[in-house]
Amino acid sequence: RLVEPNYLIDISALEELKEIKLNGGHVEISAAVTQANLMAWPEINKHLPLLVEALPNVGHFQTRAKGTFCGSIAHSDPSSEQPLCFAVLGGEAVLQSKRGKRILPAAEFQTGLLATAREADEISSSVRLPVQKPGAGYAFEEITRRRGDFGIVSVAVIADGNNVRIGVGGVADRPEIRDWEKISDGDLDDALNAFAWEMGGDDDIHATAKYRRQLVRRIGRRAIEEARK
Secondary structure: OOOOOOOOOOOOOOHHHOOEEEEOOEEEEEOOOEHHHHHHOOOHHHHOHHHHHHHHHOOOHHHHOOOEHHHHHHHOOOOOHHHHHHHHHOOEEEEEEOOEEEEEEHHHHEEEOOEEOOOOOOEEEEEEEEOOOOOOEEEEEEEOOOOOOOOOEEEEEEEEOOEEEEEEEOOOOOOEEEEEOOOOHHHHHHHHHHHHHHHOOOOOOOOOHHHHHHHHHHHHHHHHHHHOO
């Protein structure tokens, strides 16, 4: 009930929108590819290990059979696992209209709570995600009230040696990303604490801001350690 459209067009039967393509250094996921389709893609373990960790946390198998990866990115719920992974990986959204095609990086596409830079006459035709970096480690952690719920706090991490890229969902109005270069193990707790306070956050029916900050510190540390293994 977020919108009241005059027309609803089903694009799920368009074969050209059901493709997952490996194109150079990225994977392109078309608009009608469901989350279940993506999880079953034979190359996902090799090229998108972060999604291997994150996608099983998205809803339940019934919803993953209908929900699309691009749809979640276009909806841009800050507590959803997929927009968080999109932001951490530094993906791109491909937007098309009669005016042509434009490609926006995640940092420009995600503008706020359930808000993106997509114009009213554009369709999110695909999402591009960079393939796994050689030697990098990936991890995903989240805390939910029940299995399949949106995360109270979700954390995604890419670790490349002493360089860490961390993203947090569920606290701010969109995923928040930090890049820490050559950070030592002894500095992690201070960095995570500062990150938790910088995001702010509010009390709501699911958790207090204080509890969310504590989750950022705890599961953030756990995810970084897992990605560094």
